[in-house]
Structure formats: structure tokens, C-alpha cells
Amino acid sequence: MDLLRRIPKIDKLLNEATCQRLLTVHPRQVVLAAVRQVLEALRSAARLGTLQAGELESAAVSASIERCLADSEAFSLRRVVNGTGVVLHTNLGRSSLAPRLREQLLDIAFNYSTLEYDVSTGERGSRYSHVEQLICQLTGAEAALVVNNNAAAVLLVLTAMATGREVVVSRGELVEIGGSFRVPDVMRQGGAILREVGTTNRTHLHDYRNAITGQTAMLLKVHCSNFAVVGFTAEVPVAELAALGRECGVPVVADIGSGNLMEWQGVPGMNEPRVQDYLAAGIDLVTFSGDKLLGGPQAGIIAGRASLVNPLKKHQLLRALRVDKLTLAALEGTLRLYRDERQAWAEIPVLRLLRLTAAELKIKGQQVVRRVRRELPGTVDITLVPGVSQVGGGALPLAELPTWLLAIRSTEYSAREFEEGLRRQPVPVIGRIARGDFLLDLRTVADQDWLVVIDGLRAVTA
Numbered sequence: 001m002d003l004l005r006r007i008p009k010i011d012k013l014l015n016e017a018t019c020q021r022l023l024t025v026h027p028r029q030v031v032l033a034a035v036r037q038v039l040e041a042l043r044s045a046a047r048l049g050t051l052q053a054g055e056l057e058s059a060a061v062s063a064s065i066e067r068c069l070a071d072s073e074a075f076s077l078r079r080v081v082n083g084t085g086v087v088l089h090t091n092l093g094r095s096s097l098a099p100r101l102r103e104q105l106l107d108i109a110f111n112y113s114t115l116e117y118d119v120s121t122g123e124r125g126s127r128y129s130h131v132e133q134l135i136c137q138l139t140g141a142e143a144a145l146v147v148n149n150n151a152a153a154v155l156l157v158l159t160a161m162a163t164g165r166e167v168v169v170s171r172g173e174l175v176e177i178g179g180s181f182r183v184p185d186v187m188r189q190g191g192a193i194l195r196e197v198g199t200t201n202r203t204h205l206h207d208y209r210n211a212i213t214g215q216t217a218m219l220l221k222v223h224c225s226n227f228a229v230v231g232f233t234a235e236v237p238v239a240e241l242a243a244l245g246r247e248c249g250v251p252v253v254a255d256i257g258s259g260n261l262m263e264w265q266g267v268p269g270m271n272e273p274r275v276q277d278y279l280a281a282g283i284d285l286v287t288f289s290g291d292k293l294l295g296g297p298q299a300g301i302i303a304g305r306a307s308l309v310n311p312l313k314k315h316q317l318l319r320a321l322r323v324d325k326l327t328l329a330a331l332e333g334t335l336r337l338y339r340d341e342r343q344a345w346a347e348i349p350v351l352r353l354l355r356l357t358a359a360e361l362k363i364k365g366q367q368v369v370r371r372v373r374r375e376l377p378g379t380v381d382i383t384l385v386p387g388v389s390q391v392g393g394g395a396l397p398l399a400e401l402p403t404w405l406l407a408i409r410s411t412e413y414s415a416r417e418f419e420e421g422l423r424r425q426p427v428p429v430i431g432r433i434a435r436g437d438f439l440l441d442l443r444t445v446a447d448q449d450w451l452v453v454i455d456g457l458r459a460v461t462a
């Protein structure tokens with residue numbers, strides 16, 4: 001109670017040197033908010049009995065106010081260094097874009113653009129036209145459409161093509177992707193009636209055939225992106241499913257998740273289906289994400305037969321799912337890189353990082369270890385240990401990506417202190433703790449990011 005009474009009054013604090021100085025650079029509202037926040041924290045600590053007398057000293061209160069203000073000034077959405085080794089880390093923004101796109105993105109962001117304007121006719125154009133041809137060239141589709149994300153793509157397809165009618169899906173494909181995308185729920189949202197066929201582990205062509213009636217709107221294949229069924233299993237090859245659909249006059253749609261366009265020879269477990277193979281096998285419509293294996297911005301791409309895609313372009317729901325110019329600029333830029341496969345492998349970060357071999361990462365790691373050791377006190381021990389990176393993004397759960405990790409330990413600081421200290425830097429460095437070491441995966445930390453890591457480690461050990 002005594003401490004509670006000794007907490008300074010707001011007016012007194014505002015008149016002190018620290019606040020007076022802060023008021024010369026920050027708006028009054030901002031300083032006031034920081035002071036209030038600090039006082040509130042002191043009061044609640046006093047009530048809980050956890051407040052130390054030292055925390056009420058003038059210098060300590062001033063420092064808290066400055067820290068609070070600095071925190072409130074920092075952007076909430078900001079870059080981080082990804083040391084987790086998860087290449088498509090959904091919480092860290094999934095794929096990062098090819099550096100070559102920077103100029104183009106700035107140009108579109110800070111100027112007017114041809115978003116819905118056709119310069120050849122001087123008339124209104126379509127925002128969807130900028131990437132449609134590229135998608136068709138790369139995948140063999142007749143037509144294509146881009147929406148907010150793959151969840152939106154599936155929702156639009158179901159709403160437009162299957163409201164009030166039946167959608168036939170294998171029981172083994174009623175998947176959940178990251179909690180908020182669950183096939184039965186999206187189906188309900190789209191007004192479609194789910195017609196489950198087969199069993200969890202085995203579904204046959206005759207299961208689909210027996211389910212087709214006059215009420216059937218489509219056969220839907222959903223890629224099991226984030227899990228694997230092994231053992232006594234059977235699924236219907238896409239070409240057979242496509243042939244069945246054709247024979248019965250029912251469209252066959254595939255949600256293929258990742259949007260992979262490449263052949264991943266030499267990377268074990270990278271057996272993600274390619275968009276162009278599904279379409280070549282006769283699937284009528286595919287949907288996939290822009291920011292998984294494709295390595296572009298968040299987007300959902302619908303590609304396939306013109307007779308099915310074109311009606312979607314006129315659907316009411318599309319307006320609510322539409323993408324903005326920055327997404328389109330990033331997607332066009334990314335897709336252009338795919339026109340030359342070597343350029344795609346070299347420049348699209350997701351493709352480049354997933355192909356890095358353990359031998360390449362080890363060489364890189366040895367250089368990093370030397371550099372980091374030079375910059376840090378001798379009490380911090382930096383070593384290189386082998387490990388495994390993950391594809392992430394709910395893709396390829398079985399892919400094995402052997403890697404090398406920087407292991408950081410010290411007799412003076414715990415792994416927890418390194419983890420938390422680096423996470424709280426102006427550019428947060430995100431790593432993990434295993435067996436008492438703090439670990440950073442060489443695969444996902446870019447060369448120029450090591451400067452940030454070194455600064456962070458210096459700050460933690462200062």
C-alpha cells in the first residue's frame with residue numbers, strides 16, 4: 001500500500017526532463033499513452049505485491065517510459081530473420097519474393113498503373129488479364145483466374161459450380177489445412193452437399209462411379225498436402241478420374257495445394273504433383289496457392305477449361321475475393337521467372353532454398369562460424385551441427401532436407417536467454433532450442449542476414 005502511494009502522479013512525470021525531451025520529438029498523445037501504460041503496470045505490480053522499491057526511482061521510471069515509447073513506435077508487421085529452417089513458414093509470411101521484383105513492385109505501389117486499363121484500346125481492361133496468359137503458357141490451361149488465396153479459390157469454385165448439388169470426394173481427402181481450411185466446412189460454406197466415397201485409406205474408381213447421379217455437380221480431388229497415408233492404401237490416378245468425369249459429363253476439379261511447376265529430381269520426398277501434369281491428365285479445373293511452392297505472393301489460382309473458368313470471372317463472389325495490384329505485380333513477376341527454368345531455380349527464393357544441399361550448407365556454415373566467433377566474446381561457443389530442415393506451409397511432410405545448424409551455447413547465458421533476446425531485437429531473429437542449445441538453420445538465413453544475427457548476439461551478450 002505504501003508503494004502504491006509512492007507511484008508518481010502523471011502530471012509530475014510529464015514535467016520531468018525525460019518526458020519534456022520526449023515531447024519535443026513525439027506527439028503529446030503518444031508520450032501520454034506511454035506514461036499511462038507504465039503507471040498502470042507499476043500500479044498492478046504494487047497491488048500484486050511484486051513491485052520492488054527500486055522500480056519507483058526516477059531513473060527507472062524514465063527508462064520504462066522510453067522503452068514503452070520505443071516499442072509503440074516500432075512497426076508491428078516487420079521483417080524477421082528466419083532461422084527455423086522451415087522454408088514455407090506460414091507464421092513468418094510463407095514465401096519471400098525474388099529480389100528482382102523489387103523495382104517493379106515499388107513502381108506499381110507508388111504510381112498509377114494499368115490495373116484495369118487497356119492501353120491498346122484506351123478502354124477499360126481486366127485486372128485478371130495481366131497474369132492469365134502467363135498461367136496458361138506455363139500450365140497448359142485454356143483460361144485462368146486469380147483470387148485472394150487457395151481457400152478463396154476453392155470457395156469460389158464450389159459456390160459457383162455446386163451450390164445445392166453434390167460434390168463427390170474421397171474419405172481419405174477430407175483434409176484440414178492449418179485449422180481454418182477444412183474441406184467439409186468449405187463445402188458447407190459454398191452451399192455444396194458433400195458426398196463422401198471410399199474409406200480413409202482406400203478409394204477406388206467404382207466408388208466414384210457409384211456415387212454419380214443427376215445431382216452430382218463435380219468430382220473433387222483434394223491433395224493431401226500436409227500428411228501421408230502409408231501401408232494398405234489406394235487412390236484413383238488423376239487420369240482415370242478425369243476419364244470417368246468425361247464419360248459421365250461431370251467436371252473434375254482438383255485442389256492441388258502447392259502450385260508446383262517444377263521437377264524436383266535429386267530432392268528425396270519432393271513428389272508434389274505438378275499443375276501442368278494434372279491438366280494434361282484431363283483434370284478440368286485446378287486450384288492452388290501462390291505462396292507455397294510457387295514462391296510468389298499470397299494468392300489463389302484457378303486454371304483449366306475456359307468453359308468453366310469464364311463463368312467464374314462474372315460471379316458476384318469474385319468481387320469479394322479479388323486481389324490487389326501489388327499481389328498481381330508480384331505474381332506476374334514471379335510467373336515471368338518461370339518462363340526460363342534456370343532463372344526460376346536461381347532467383348525464386350523458395351526454389352533456391354529447397355534445393356540447397358547439405359554439402360553446400362556445410363561450406364556456408366563453416367564461413368559463418370568463423371565470422372560469428374570473431375565478433376563475439378570467447379565465452380560464447382559457436383559450433384556447426386547436422387540437422388533436418390522442413391518444407392513447411394503444409395506441404396511435403398515426408399521431404400527430408402538434410403541441413404547444418406549453427407548451435408550457440410554459453411556458460412553465462414541460457415539457450416532460453418538467447419532465444420528470447422534475439423526474438424526481441426529490432427529485427428527479430430527466430431530460432432529454436434533443442435537439447436539445451438539455441439539453433440539457427442543455415443538454409444533459411446540469407447547471407448546478408450548474418451549481420452543482423454551478429455548484432456543481436458552482441459546485444460544479448462553485452
Ligand SMILES: *Cc1c(COP(=O)(O)O)cnc(C)c1O
Binds near residue numbers: 149152177225257288
Ligand atoms: C494450403 C492448402 C490450401 C489453402 O491454401 P491457402 O492459399 O493457404 O488459402 C487449400 N488446400 C490445400 C490442398 C492446401 O495444401
